[in-house]
């Protein structure tokens with residue numbers, strides 16, 4: 065395989081200054097819808113970067129499960145590696161790559177745990193196996209074998225035989241408050257379009273978030 069010869073030419077579209085909105089959040093939602101329509105596999109999957117106690121980055125995929133106002137939400141085990149990193153350094157960055165549309169979105173922001181009731185409402189909506197799995201998996205810990213992992217799942221199934229499975233105390237949502245968001249559209253000759261928005265500290269007349277926008281070099 066010759067990696068140096070792998071090369072895509074981006075031709076699907078462009079972003080022009082005049083049509084970029086003042087508020088990036090509905091635009092982000094619009095791009096998410098377009099990714100869904102374009103049948104991107106897991107369009108709500110995002111690479112989530114955190115940092116460890118040495119300041120070293122760590123990145124993995126999680127699923128976006130909520131978007132409102134300036135907030136995005138994902139769910140995880142609070143005791144796993146990312147949970148510990150976020151508790152220590154409550155700041156993260158997330159990136160979406162929608163290949164068929166030649167689009168990337170990057171988000172940065174401060175993180176906090178979601179209110180327990182809101183996490184419980186989402187937990188209840190999950191399929192039974194996912195709810196059992198949340199109890200069964202000590203996320204990010206070493207597991208001796210596949211058999212040992214399956215035994216943990218079976219034990220959790222036996223513990224909760226009915227459909228009424230409570231949310232584990234170490235499971236729930238994280239909310240990221242969007243402080244920066246960037247839209248990237250691939251263009252020819254690597255002259256891509258990039259627009260980055262920053263949330264201003266000052267609110268608008270109705271208390272809404274005000275955004276600064278800049279076009280960035282690709």
Ligand SMILES: Cc1cc2nc3c(=O)[nH]c(=O)nc-3n(C[C@H](O)[C@H](O)[C@H](O)COP(=O)(O)O)c2cc1C
Nearest residue numbers: 106109124125126127139140141144145146147204
């Ligand atoms: C498509 C996809 C979706 C995923 N969604 C989640 C998710 O929503 N929450 C989660 O905790 N892990 C999710 N994972 C697993 C994570 O990538 C990761 O393996 C796990 O969270 C442990 O990460 P950590 O050890 O850094 O905490 C997903 C993985 C993939 C490939």
